[in-house]
Amino acid sequence: MLSVETITAGYGAITVLRDVSLAIGANEGVAVIGPNGAGKTTLVRALCGLNPVRSGRIVKDGREIQAVAAHRRAAAGIAVVLENRRLFGELTVRTNLDLAAREGDKRGADQRRFTLDGILALFPFMADRLDAHVELLSGGEQQMVAIGRALLLQPDLLILDEPSTGLAPKIVKSLVGIIARIRGEGVSVLLIEQNVQLATEAADRAYVMKLGRVVSEIGPEHWRGAAKDESLTRAYLGA
Numbered sequence: 001m002l003s004v005e006t007i008t009a010g011y012g013a014i015t016v017l018r019d020v021s022l023a024i025g026a027n028e029g030v031a032v033i034g035p036n037g038a039g040k041t042t043l044v045r046a047l048c049g050l051n052p053v054r055s056g057r058i059v060k061d062g063r064e065i066q067a068v069a070a071h072r073r074a075a076a077g078i079a080v081v082l083e084n085r086r087l088f089g090e091l092t093v094r095t096n097l098d099l100a101a102r103e104g105d106k107r108g109a110d111q112r113r114f115t116l117d118g119i120l121a122l123f124p125f126m127a128d129r130l131d132a133h134v135e136l137l138s139g140g141e142q143q144m145v146a147i148g149r150a151l152l153l154q155p156d157l158l159i160l161d162e163p164s165t166g167l168a169p170k171i172v173k174s175l176v177g178i179i180a181r182i183r184g185e186g187v188s189v190l191l192i193e194q195n196v197q198l199a200t201e202a203a204d205r206a207y208v209m210k211l212g213r214v215v216s217e218i219g220p221e222h223w224r225g226a227a228k229d230e231s232l233t234r235a236y237l238g239a
């Protein structure tokens with residue numbers, strides 16, 4: 001469904017991503033791990049069109065999208081929850097969700113997987129907070145609103161950039177079940193995570209990035225036990 005082919009991207013004169021290639025299949029959960037500064041967020045920004053790709057291709061469902069503007073990538077089925085969440089803090093939870101739902105309605109009927117009720121079932125706390133301003137919610141609650149909003153765009157690929165950052169351990173654990181339910185609706189998930197425990201539980205396999213490159217690929221067999229393998233996590237995350 002998505003194939004990234006030797007892309008190069010960066011900021012101004014700085015090149016960050018160098019010949020990055022990876023692929024995600026339909027309904028697959030794929031993790032990207034790597035130390036701080038490895039280029040994970042730059043990859044996310046390239047995938048959602050916030051950073052231009054200088055060379056290489058991004059192919060979604062057979063169509064080249066690297067030149068498609070960021071605001072049109074949702075129409076291609078890609079939704080992103082960025083590191084800083086990018087919610088409209090001064091608006092209510094309901095308005096944030098409605099704005100996304102309106103955008104998601106433009107997707108074909110066959111792509112409509114999520115309704116507001118579905119989102120409230122996924123995140124029960126939200127029902128009582130629909131009229132709250134997002135900036136008054138806790139970090140964990142805001143993360144859930146950001147995921148809900150992304151899902152109402154009706155993506156078939158959801159990209160999460162370090163969703164566990166700043167969350168209490170209990171909420172991090174709940175992310176495993178939430179990601180499983182999202183995948184259960186037929187959505188592929190690209191999960192950027194430094195929490196290898198969460199990443200191994202939520203994704204089937206992984207790519208490891210370092211210094212702007214994909215340095216290794218961990219298949220399902222090895223990935224399952226990767227969190228318990230300290231020498232592996234040390235090597236992967238440079239810790």
Ligand SMILES: Nc1ncnc2c1ncn2[C@@H]1O[C@H](COP(=O)(O)OP(=O)(O)OP(=O)(O)O)[C@@H](O)[C@H]1O
Nearest residue numbers: 011014016034035036037038039040041042043194
């Ligand atoms: N806006 C920017 N302008 C210039 N350089 C940037 C910018 N954002 C990131 N970089 C550089 O790009 C490199 C990769 O950063 P990136 O944020 O993609 O890493 P990351 O893997 O997401 O790290 P982290 O785990 O800390 O989130 C870093 O060397 C960083 O300094």
Ligand SMILES: [Mg+2]
Nearest residue numbers: 040041042083
């Ligand atoms: Mg990052």
